[in-house]
Amino acid sequence: MQTSSPSARTAFDAIVIGGGLVGAAIGYGLQRQGLDTLLLDEGDIAHRASRGNFGLIWVQSKGLGAPHYQRWTRGSASEWPALAEDLQARTGIDTRRQQPGGVTFCLGEEEFERRSEYMAQMQAEAGNFGFEYRMIRAAEARDMLPGIGPEVTGISWTPYDGHASPLHLLRALHEGFTGLGGSYLPNAGVADSTAAPNDFSVHAAGRRFTAPRVVLAAGLGNAALAPRFGLSSPVVPERGQILVTERAQTLLPMPTVSLRQTAEGSLMIGDSKENAGLDTVTQSPEIMRSMARRAVRCFPWIADLNVVRAWSALRVMAPDGLPIYDQSEQFPGAFTANCHSGVTLAGTHANRLAPMIAAGALDPELSLFSARRFDVPATA
Ligand SMILES: Cc1cc2nc3c(=O)[nH]c(=O)nc-3n(C[C@H](O)[C@H](O)[C@H](O)COP(=O)(O)OP(=O)(O)OC[C@H]3O[C@@H](n4cnc5c(N)ncnc54)[C@H](O)[C@@H]3O)c2cc1C
Known part of the structure; x- marks a missing residue:
């Protein structure tokens, strides 16, 4: 640096x-x-x-019950293209920003119903500001995201989300x-x-x-x-763990809340939440296993990839x-x-x-x- x-x-x-x-x-x-x-x-x-x-520019789950946070987050996603361009012009560094929209997977009917209610409430709270989203059933989602597994009942999608190299x-x-x-x-x-x-x-x-x-x-x-x-x-700290696989050919056209493909081709698997004090040294195999399992249920082909790295880090969390x-x-x-x-x-x-x-x-x-x-x- x-x-x-x-x-x-x-x-x-x-x-x-x-x-x-x-x-x-x-x-x-x-x-x-x-x-x-x-x-x-x-x-x-x-x-x-x-x-x-994890590197997400994530909007679709932010601010339920707090529309000001939803607006602030949406505002940031809309500032991102200008920021990335400005940084690239000044420094020559490409932040690898992509904002193709994002999805959250639902495994089973109950998750799909819960997610539908969540997204409907986000839209209701957005009021005149608007909140564009779709709940998409598995048959259609398969065209958007080739290779999704049989346990996927559907996805929520918004156009605002994306990712970058942190x-x-x-x-x-x-x-x-x-x-x-x-x-x-x-x-x-x-x-x-x-x-x-x-x-x-x-x-x-x-x-x-x-x-x-x-x-x-x-x-x-x-x-x-x-x-x-x-x-x-x-x-206070909230620990999150991340798994990284070996590089694969480009397979994921957009990020999900717990899975994204980096510009270099690795898949990152994440989104765990633990209260572990300030400990970033001890890993929790059971948490890593459940993160990997869910990723494989979403995309069975992930089971063929080797995990090459894993780490944990601490979120900065207000009450x-x-x-x-x-x-x-x-x-x-x-x-x-x-x-x-x-x-x-x-x-x-x-x-x-x-x-x-x-x-x-x-x-x-x-x-x-x-x-x-x-x-x-x-x-x-
Ligand atoms: C596992 C995980 C996944 C995440 N995924 C995402 C994601 O997908 N998308 C997203 O938007 N965010 C994500 N985050 C959150 C994001 O990383 C944090 O919001 C962000 O890094 C916080 O940045 P910060 O600068 O506040 O804190 P930090 O990155 O912790 O930086 C604080 C800095 O302050 C310095 N410092 C501390 N005390 C002092 C002092 N007394 N004097 C001088 N310097 C001091 C430290 O050296 C450090 O460099 C994730 C976080 C984790 C842990």
């Missing part, structure tokens, strides 16, 4: 803490807005969801950021800080840096950082699973950004959230994402 050292400079327009997908997208957006930005990033000991994720995206954001003059400092965990309205000082890598704006984008690290800036980021965006009331100029969909939301983070932060205020549409939603009245 390209490193642009802040050399002897210590004063910036903005400091972003955390160089994962969220911090890099916001830093890139801030730098594009003309803010001289410093991106501070901890070392390899950190839990970095951005280097272990590592190419991360690299492109970093190179785009430094190419625009942004300063990236790795191995710089923020150990200490002081906060005053529009006046922040952070201590990292043995140096002190100042700026009138600070953005907390440190993933799971935000939980500890936020209170120092008058913010709250009650995020209700939605993102958290806030500006500190106590220390205006301090912002926090937390989410478990850093690939999907890269479009809005770079193209919409960063300009709001540069302008010094979050749009009212983001007020529902404030951590204040978790405040519980002291007495009834």
